[in-house]
Amino acid sequence: MLDATLKQQLDAYLQHIVNPIELSVSTDEQASSKELLELATELAEMSGKISLKQVAAERTPSMAVGPVGETPRVSFAGIPMGHEFTSLVLALLQAGGHPSKADPEVLEQIRNLQGEYHFVTYISLSCQNCPDVVQALNLMATLNPGITHVMVDGALFQPEVEAKQIMAVPSVYLNDEPFGQGRMTLNEIVSKLDTGAAKRKAAALNDKAPYEVLVIGGGPAGASAAIYAARKGIRTGVVAERFGGQVMDTVGIENFISVPYTEGPKLVASLEQHVKEYEVDLITEQKAAAVKKGDYIEVTLESGATLKSRSVILATGARWREMNVPGEKEYRGKGVAYCPHCDGPLFKGKRVAVIGGGNSGIEAAIDLAGIVEHVTVLEYGDTLRADAVLVRKAESMANITIIKEAMTTEVLGDDNKVIGLKYKDRKHDEMHVLDVAGIFVQIGLVPNSEFLRDTLELTERGEIVVDSHGRTSMAGVFAAGDVTSTPYKQIIISMGSGATAALGAFDHLIRTPAPVAAQATETV
Template identity: 55%
Template sequence: MLDNQVKEQLRNYLAKLVNPIEIVASINDTEKSREMTALLRDIAELSSKITIIERAGEDKRSPSFSVNRPEGNVHIRFAGLPMGHEFTSLVLALLQTGGYPPKVEPDVIEQIKHLTGNYEFETYISLSCQNCPEVVQALNLMAVVNPGISHVMIDGAIFQDEVNERHIMAVPTIYLNGKEFGQGRMSLKEILAKLDTGSAKREAEKISAKAPFDVLVIGGGSAAATSAIYAARKGIRTGLITENFGGQILNTTDIENIIAIRKIEGTHLAAVYEDNVRNHDIDVMMPHRATGLIPGELIEVPLENGASVKSKTVILATGASWRKMEVPGEEKYIGRGIAFCPHCDGPLYKNRKIAVVGGGNSAVEAAIDLAGIAEHVTVLVRGTKLTADTVLQEKLFSLKNVTLITQAQTVEVTGDGQKVNGLVYKDLATATNRTLPVAGIFVQIGQVPTTDWLKGTPVKLNEKNEIEVDVYNKTSVPGVFAAGDVTSSPYKQIVIAMGDGAKASLSAFDYLIRH
């Protein structure tokens, strides 16, 4: 199952096990079960501390397996085959169950330990989802630390009946004690904040008590990480507020246009950002969201949790987000048939009819990917032709289960109250409305700058709601700078965002010297 190179790497990891591990496999007569059994046997061969027990149909979900200690006080289960992005989740579960300490702050570990009651978590994932592993790994860690917490990862592509019964149309989707708990990427701290309601107030008080910063960076993507590191390397007091690290690249598979790196996955690059930031003297406040900006001798930034942070200078690097269609029904069915990430949610639409809205590179790439999963893909573009690169169009038109509809303006998303069942589009050539029955709609019509929280502040925005900056990345407010995709800077690219982040940080440092 595992090649020799992976086995050798895994052997080195498993050498760090302190305590014995017991893996109990619930097997059946399917190919996936045989693949799972082969994987587990490969793992067991690499460490004398791992024991495999195989039992036919022991669990209600087969194939699946539990990761536990002989005394039975850890409750982690993988329902399916945790390969792809989830292989790291399996390795971490083995290490942490075997006594290897997790890389988490001691106060977070104590917070998990002090949760009382029983928490039965279920997370539906797809193996191609880049956002799922963070959730799976967070909940697995909680199950290792607190015996009252259990977690099962469920591969939606294998357990389709459950996915259909629970109307799951997006991953990750998390259930707690049988009820939906959350959807989409969630960090360990975000999960804890929902469980431990008093923690938000304590965190807000802790943040508000911080001394003013020299530079405060808002954001967690390419521009923000670069800004914060450049500031910290100047030896000045640096803070960073973000909801997560990575921003838009978390939904990007392979990145091949960073000159120093041949190819890297978006989630891997985000992890590199976080590791690099945390290895500098930077006060990271995460996951938190800024809600405003108040100019002054000390610039004040209020947060969503009620806290307030002050700084001599501020760098705005909040990036951009998916552009929505802004039609009736869209908001209601986000996560219930309306999707923005084909890599994450695509596997849930196996053998179904779906639509892709958009005509650029991202839309055509999405349609090509989804055509290998779905029964049929309909691409709707508002113009008279696609704007994607010629090579992508040629690939798209070679696929037999793809239809292109031009001059189509989506005007409504329809559903049965629980999930999408179609869309209505206006045929611009005839000015008539037509209905297209689909189970899912992937929206790929570009992005919008994340500046809603700045409306009503003195920070000047242009007609696209981007932050206006000059060549030094200065905004209209003294001491406030901006960088990356959130700004009026042309060409939204990772390498440009990095350069912007460096410029903004150097400009902030120059401002501090002169003032």
């Protein structure tokens, strides 16, 4: 199961196990069971502090991890390889007493949670969003005796997935009831359980001293802006729903100059580490609701808190564009999906559609063709917008059909899941019905700028209008990245515009007198 290089890397991590742990493995005659037993055996052979026993469990194959002598509270139903191998390694270390690097306040908050919380997370091994959720819940189960967590690989437990009509991952259940879907951070999960946490956090945010530069957004543009601002030695803050933004949902990145290949989560981890090397006040799980000009620029958050700053850099990014047709919202997560890498394995052996003939759409079709029975690509225009090399690849695959001049008009479902879609043949003005179990929407991006509609100058598409220095129509407010009118939405361009906005903000600060209140504070 583990090659020599991986074993060498793993051996270094296993040295951090402090207390003996035990792997409880449930297997049968399936090939997957034999693979899991082989993995568990190799792990046990690599460390004298790891022992192995075979048990009968609710799901087979499965492997539970826990301290020797205790009932394990962390379990993997399936083979935790692919993106989940890191989740397994962390579970081994944490069960063995190696401390977590999470915020100590959050760790204490987890320990103090009262009640019984039994979590089950349905994942796919190709999902880059799933490990964050799995690792967060595993850590919680390790810290609190009232919490258990089971990761379930949907591809190996399809009857269970179909019975629960799970069509998007990660899908989290708490005490047999739906709890959440999609990427969730440790803080988000804990805040959802600790209902008083949001109010306490909002009160704490209101008490923060004004910043000199406040960055709204934690993607590549926001991270770049924060680094450039902090290097000037000025008080810098970052507010973001989650650090990394949309890049966290990007699998392969092959055009980031000097790095031939990386993946979104890896790039985001490097960005966050770089930001944390400076004195940047990083605030997550918060979303901006309004920006107002006063003595300071005031940023009101959806939580009700208000932050003040002498300058603000808006780097709120963009999100996947929706079709805005009947049935789309009703069946989102029930067959309507936006991440083929995450949710594709749930449609193994089924027929699906991809909406959009650009690079994202054709890449999605090619990826899905290796998993599903058949992929139909619907392109609104009369030509595909994807690169020629991708088009040739898609056209060469027997289970991909491309339909041009097709306008999706409705998502069809049976009240529980998608069963098809309607589309209009624009060339012949005819309506057709396509029988599919999944619809993957890949039709571009929408800027996250709704909260600024009556505040700043925006383009018809909702992009913030900026000049060559990143300045917006409001003095002291700058913008960067995919939310702006800057052409070409690329990671490397967003980083450059973030740097430009930060330098523009610094230039603004040195040429603009500080508010009277700030000057009085400095005098004292």
